[in-house]
Amino acid sequence: MPTLSDVAKEANVSKMTVSRVINHPNQVTPELRKIVLEAMHRLNYHPNSAASALASNRTNVVKFVILEDIDTTEPYYMNLLFGIAQGLQKQQFALQLVRDAADVDKGNCDGYIITGARATDSDWLDKLKKPFVLFGENRYGYDFIDTDNKLGDQLATQYAIDRNYQSIIFMGIDEKEPFEYSREAGYINTLQKYKKIPRIFRVANHSRKAQDFITNNWKKFAPDTCFICASDRIAVGVVRAIQEKGGKIPKDFGVIGFDGVFLDQVSNPKLTTIKQPIFELGQSLATMILQKVAQNGAAQGELLMPPELIKRESTR
Amino acid sequence: MPTLSDVAKEANVSKMTVSRVINHPNQVTPELRKIVLEAMHRLNYHPNSAASALASNRTNVVKFVILEDIDTTEPYYMNLLFGIAQGLQKQQFALQLVRDAADVDKGNCDGYIITGARATDSDWLDKLKKPFVLFGENRYGYDFIDTDNKLGDQLATQYAIDRNYQSIIFMGIDEKEPFEYSREAGYINTLQKYKKIPRIFRVANHSRKAQDFITNNWKKFAPDTCFICASDRIAVGVVRAIQEKGGKIPKDFGVIGFDGVFLDQVSNPKLTTIKQPIFELGQSLATMILQKVAQNGAAQGELLMPPELIKRESTR
DNA sequence: TTGTACGCGTTATCAC
């Protein structure tokens, strides 16, 4: 396998020039750059990431910290992880999984991707010595990437309106988290455009809880109603309750979920849902932390990625 | 962060001795070793994996090659991946995901973990320049790790016998793969111990196919029968067919699945199943390839890990 | 059993 020196000889330049072409291309004249690039191509040169890591005092390792108790039967994290892995791979970075906050400091790394951070985590987040980006909205100024939750339920609500459901109800998650507020905001905003009055209920994020809630309050829900749900889990529960009560889906009752990762497809009827671009979120997380590392921890801001409305059988 | 030299000074030895304590501990006297280890501990020394990788001409990267078209909604691979990642992490190795055989040669690595290899893959497997281990039984002498499939269905069949089901039927997967043969062998062996005659049917690995098969052949299955299924998917289909035909589970019909990763828990009734130790399989895969790399590709043989019988509601 | 000297491939510093 050819090295930097080989390329330098081939191109009749110094190693330094080759290195610059790789890391600081604009510090070298276009002509030279071209010559070097051609030499690299001819020799099928690939940088040795270990050597580069050593020389620049990096580890080429990014830690993926999962703070929440995850359900490994949920393919959500799988997709995220695949996206992250693929994103890191482009720059030959290693991935380490950390599932316990206590392990965060064990072993070196160049940066962190953190998911499941809550308000109370800011204590130790502020003490981290390496750059990090969060997966999931936060209101503390930390760099983050998330689905555009507000847009998601704008799409959902708009669709419910377009399908002429007379009453449109939001079934939220009973947690004071930014993503929930954003989803509710998307619902409220859109309803207001049409001068409709929002009706919001909140339950724990379990299908059973949602099902029980709907069943116990069945008389509140007249036919011609669409439920905008903050998760597919809740949507599944709502569907079951409606079926149990003999309601007709999608004719008399519409149900729209959120996530689009698994439950939407196994539900019967298949759920209309807001599908999060999870794999892409993972890729972007990787890209962002790599960039932040390259820029010595410079702030990267926030990135909201647009979800997609998937039309299926739970809406008319 | 302290280096090898720092430890050497602290312990009043040469760098070489410290290096040996790390890589070839038995080449150094116990007393010296102790002194060095204490020095390492005092300084909180951690080896710089980039430097070590560079010096020993390694990359510290292992590629995980997924040859089959995987269903990302199946948590199976998630668990496997988590296990692999954790195993590699112990030695600061990076993980790269490869999902296309064409990408196998792109970029360097020290070794491969390969899943989904078929007989026809041996052409290019033989040409790989770095060591590899397979996930999944094979009969070509390649190193591999898998669940002990035979043992699994020995457990299942034995349990069916213990529960006094009069007739015990095997519902296999219609594929000529080693794992399938092993599971059938476990079933057959155990039946023979009790001088019972095996009855084997095979269908595609889909719940729908299994369901249709049972439905269409319902008259062949008298009450007091237990179905040993080669996968939870098939088991789910069998359960549905029995319910559709009005059979009583588990009183008149028992069903035992295989995998224990997800479907067994969402099925109704919950499935008695043979649970594969998937996370541990992943860890072992990592350990094996790391060892093989360390030993310059020396053969590692095969490792069959014992699955577990999970008793639930689909057997009496 | 232990130590010395050098090289691994790259990047940063400083000259020119």
Add this chain to the structure above:
DNA sequence: GTGATAACGCGTACAA
């Protein structure tokens, strides 16, 4: 804008 030189931290001869 480009090149010489010295690190980066560790492992492998080889010598003692």
